[in-house]
Amino acid sequence: MENSGAVSSFDHNLPTVMVTNDDGIDAPGLRSLVRVLVSTRRFQVLVCAPDSEKSAVSHSITWRHPISARRVEIDGATAYGVSGTPADCTSLGVSGALFPSVPNLVVSGINFGSNCGYHIVYSGTVAGAREAFLKDIPSVSVSYDWQDTLFSTLSFPVGGKSSVDDFTLAAEACIPIISSILAEVKNKKYPSGCFLNVDLPTNVTQHKGYKLTRQGKSIYRTGWKQVTSTTRGKMLSTMTMDTDAKMPVEADIMADASQGSLIFQREVEGAQIVEDDTDHKYLKDGYITVTPLAALSPADVGCHTYFKDWLPSVVDHTSPSAL
Incomplete structure (x- = not known):
């Protein structure tokens, strides 16, 4: 354009x-x-x-x-x-x-x-x-x-x-x-x-x-439940898990349901951390x-410390003498 x-x-x-x-x-x-x-x-x-x-x-x-x-x-x-x-x-x-x-x-x-x-x-x-x-x-x-x-x-x-x-x-x-x-x-x-x-x-x-x-590190715990093709699902927003907005029923999902596919809907299971x-x-x-x-997501310092010792052991465990 x-x-x-x-x-x-x-x-x-x-x-x-x-x-x-x-x-x-x-x-x-x-x-x-x-x-x-x-x-x-x-x-x-x-x-x-x-x-x-x-x-x-x-x-x-x-x-x-x-x-x-x-x-x-x-x-x-x-x-x-x-x-x-x-x-x-x-x-x-x-x-x-x-x-x-x-x-x-x-x-x-x-x-x-x-x-x-x-x-x-x-x-x-x-x-x-x-x-x-x-x-x-x-x-x-x-x-x-x-x-x-x-x-x-x-x-x-x-x-x-x-x-x-x-x-x-x-x-x-x-x-x-x-x-x-x-x-x-x-x-x-x-x-x-x-x-x-x-x-x-x-x-x-x-x-x-x-x-x-x-x-x-707060996050809502979510899971899945099996639903029928006629169930009116609720869409979850990224943070508040909004229950106002309706999930659109996609044509391909309906087609899959008619052909015997299992349909699952995400749901909130627990409170936030x-x-x-x-x-x-x-x-x-x-x-x-x-x-x-920022764009980078550095791991906790403790993880770096752990893997500093762990990585050399990977080589030892994959050597023929370790098998």
Whole structure:
């Protein structure tokens, strides 16, 4: 696709922010974020987001076939819905092939549900920011800890019932972070060795402040149950295991079921692992958590110590004398 005319009027005195997500370009979290960014009149706003819901796809990319980009009307922004993953959207959006300039900052979100601990691994929202980081562009992923009364039936911590309006409040709470990042980028002081993962508490209007945190190991225990082809499944989001969104019934799954295949649905089996002094703990305490992340996932120091002694023994055990 040619990028001529992709952005008709650009104020080059303003920094450019590109927004993506994994909930899809029509998601209320993304629309609220874009609306707030535009309303400040301090940013040029681009949007390059999946044309449909792509939660929990992690950092998958489209490799074997082309993807399409369709212009979407969003007031105050230049927006495209893309038939790819969040990582695809970021990659395309910062490439110069779709937009005439490279954004100064990529913001991925606002996600429907928090992304802390090990759930960061599954998150398409975080992957949208990570892809920008891999391309040396400052980025931040943003998630809102959506809660509903449905969670009380699953023994999840409930901080109050959320509403769509909370996404606007969450977006407003992110403006100081976004503005400060761009100021540091302009002054060439912003670190290049990480990107930020921001999670906003359920009661965002009463948040306790911004807290620098570290990624913990929190994760919901999930399993599988066999279901019939007529069972209406529930889709689990990367962190809050959202029970509101319905899982689409795929035609090929229905066909498999009619041919005798077994159909399985993922389900939540237990509560989260809770740690002190980590992203999830501070989020549940009411803070806006700000967690620096990188692409590398180093193992615990104890693992390196163990394998330093273990690896030489592998050679000994595979030698003929050891058999």
